[in-house]
Amino acid sequence: xxxxxxxxxxxxxxxxxxxxxxxxxxxxxxxxxxxxxxxxxxxxxxxxxxxxxxxxxxxxxxxxxxxxxxxxxxxxxxxxxxxxxxxxxxxxxxxxxxxxxxxxxxxxxxxxxxxxxxxxxxxxxxxxxxxxxxxxxxxxxxxxxxxxxxxxxxxxxxxxxxxxxxxxxxxxxxxxxxxxxxxxxxxxxxxxxxxxxxxxxxxxxxxxxxxxxxxxxxxxxxxxxxxxxxxxxxxxxxxxxxxxxxxxxxxxxxxxxxxxxxxxxxxxxxxxxxxxxxxxxxxxxxxxxxxxxxxxxxxxxxxxxxxxxxxxxxxxxxxxxxxxxxxxxxxxxxxxxxxxxxxxxxxxxxxxxxxxxxxxxxxxxxxxxxxxxxxxxxxxxxxxxxxxxxxxxxxxxxxxxxxxxxxxxxxxxxxxxxxxxxxxxxxxxxxxxxxxxxxxxxxxxxxxxxxxxxxxxxxxxxxxxxxxxxxxxxxxxxxxxxxxxxxxxxxxxxxxxxxxxxxxxxxxxxxxxxxxxxxxxxxxxxxxxxxxxxxxxxxxxxxxxxxxxxxxxxxxxxxxxxxxxxxxxxxxxxxxxxxxxxxxxxxxxxxxxxxxxxxxxxxxxxxxxxxxxxxxxxxxxxxxx
Numbered sequence: 001x002x003x004x005x006x007x008x009x010x011x012x013x014x015x016x017x018x019x020x021x022x023x024x025x026x027x028x029x030x031x032x033x034x035x036x037x038x039x040x041x042x043x044x045x046x047x048x049x050x051x052x053x054x055x056x057x058x059x060x061x062x063x064x065x066x067x068x069x070x071x072x073x074x075x076x077x078x079x080x081x082x083x084x085x086x087x088x089x090x091x092x093x094x095x096x097x098x099x100x101x102x103x104x105x106x107x108x109x110x111x112x113x114x115x116x117x118x119x120x121x122x123x124x125x126x127x128x129x130x131x132x133x134x135x136x137x138x139x140x141x142x143x144x145x146x147x148x149x150x151x152x153x154x155x156x157x158x159x160x161x162x163x164x165x166x167x168x169x170x171x172x173x174x175x176x177x178x179x180x181x182x183x184x185x186x187x188x189x190x191x192x193x194x195x196x197x198x199x200x201x202x203x204x205x206x207x208x209x210x211x212x213x214x215x216x217x218x219x220x221x222x223x224x225x226x227x228x229x230x231x232x233x234x235x236x237x238x239x240x241x242x243x244x245x246x247x248x249x250x251x252x253x254x255x256x257x258x259x260x261x262x263x264x265x266x267x268x269x270x271x272x273x274x275x276x277x278x279x280x281x282x283x284x285x286x287x288x289x290x291x292x293x294x295x296x297x298x299x300x301x302x303x304x305x306x307x308x309x310x311x312x313x314x315x316x317x318x319x320x321x322x323x324x325x326x327x328x329x330x331x332x333x334x335x336x337x338x339x340x341x342x343x344x345x346x347x348x349x350x351x352x353x354x355x356x357x358x359x360x361x362x363x364x365x366x367x368x369x370x371x372x373x374x375x376x377x378x379x380x381x382x383x384x385x386x387x388x389x390x391x392x393x394x395x396x397x398x399x400x401x402x403x404x405x406x407x408x409x410x411x412x413x414x415x416x417x418x419x420x421x422x423x424x425x426x427x428x429x430x431x432x433x434x435x436x437x438x439x440x441x442x443x444x445x446x447x448x449x450x451x452x453x454x455x456x457x458x459x460x461x462x463x464x465x466x467x468x469x470x471x472x473x474x475x476x477x478x479x480x481x482x483x484x485x486x487x488x489x490x491x492x493x494x495x496x497x498x499x500x501x502x503x504x505x506x507x508x509x510x511x512x513x514x515x516x517x518x519x520x521x522x523x524x525x526x527x528x529x530x531x532x533x534x535x536x537x538x539x540x541x542x543x544x545x546x547x548x549x550x551x552x553x554x555x556x557x558x559x560x561x562x563x564x565x566x567x568x569x570x571x572x573x574x575x576x577x578x579x580x581x582x583x584x585x586x587x588x589x590x591x592x593x594x595x596x597x598x599x600x601x602x603x604x605x606x607x608x609x610x611x612x613x614x615x616x617x618x619x620x621x622x623x624x625x
Contacts, residue, residue, distance in 0.1 A: 072153070
């Protein structure tokens, strides 16, 4: 159902939608500037759409130089704002639009002149260089600007209507699909009959060569300017100048809802088409990028696989080292068990006697090694511990050799992937695909001395500690046995000193004495058990300390090797990742812009249902009611 608006409200609604379009197209241009490969002509279309929204209805003057285009604009404004003369005075596009006062700005080949005339509130006037100017570039400038026009005024001199060039110009303007009005200037040089002949001639030639009859205005810019300069305006002279037709046309045009809607729809359609094209381009680029993104994923999976394999190498090495430590602990425990066997009790007793009297020290000096060292050597404890550095030393070369080979392979693989990139992606790669110039080898070397210290502590400290404990045990055992024997003999001697020896009592005394002796000998393996457990615990501590240091250093090697692999392929991976994120962001932004233009289109559809109310009393001289 149609609603009804007064023209002023229609213009207000039009202005609101126009501003929204302008803001949205400005944002779209920013998004489109980030789309690689978007044809420049499509960007130019959006810039033109922005131009349309930045200017109200565009009335463009075209024609040969000297035909009076600038004079017509001056007459509409009521003062001489643009230069006029017998030689070309306009060598660029001049847009006259509403401003608080007269100002001029220029950007490139377009000059903007601001003027406070009321008629410019929703209308911009455009002056162009002459289509037949002696300066050929003027012709090119004018032709490039024609597609922006909402209506074109083809201006010609009354004494030179429809020359071959004027007819060609009209034919070309028709090809542009623009609404064209033929304006015959300087009719004040003709009498009424000549004016009628001119009008008939223009219509006849148009029917003959174009098949249409354009709107024809016969005007005198000189008379119109003179009428405008009268205060108040000389309406009779204004009407006689023919400018009343222009004024009436402008009023009718600016009150036409359908033309307003078409004016606003054009930028929307342009932007929707370009946005769809940009989305299609982004989709194609994303499709092409997907293959290379899979290459990055493949590289990352290879790096992860190499990390797992390197971790397995480290874990296997640590497991082998742990097994060797445990074997050394078992052998050492066995050596301690041999030293403190119950069956060795008699020998240990005499060894204790030797320690007491000092013979043990002489024997150790003569033999050159202690009992504990001999037992550990027989059980190959040190020999087993010395296998650990060999295993540890082999870890570094295994990791390094795999790292260097993998990095060479990754570099070759990535270079081939780069060669397959399209130019718009390959030229975005920052950095070179190459193996690192330096491989960090210090992680394991830095801990080698501390690992050796742990092994030396395990080899020597326990043997020395065991020897001291063993000597103390032997001395205590010897003293225990001697004391036991002495007490037994003393008790037995007391029993024999009586007149009647107590045979049963003596037997009991000897039995208890022998039991005490054997009890002392039984304490030897018990002492050995405690020593074995203490030795195993201390060796486990050494093992755990050794393993922990090696694991941390190997972990640093692993982190470093993974980083080196990533550094080798980083320029390629960074580019693919950044482009993927860019495309996704661009697609989201373009989709949001597209949806906004759909909403604007909906507002234009509502505008099409509006019916403009006729004002009861038009205000004389006003372009916009």
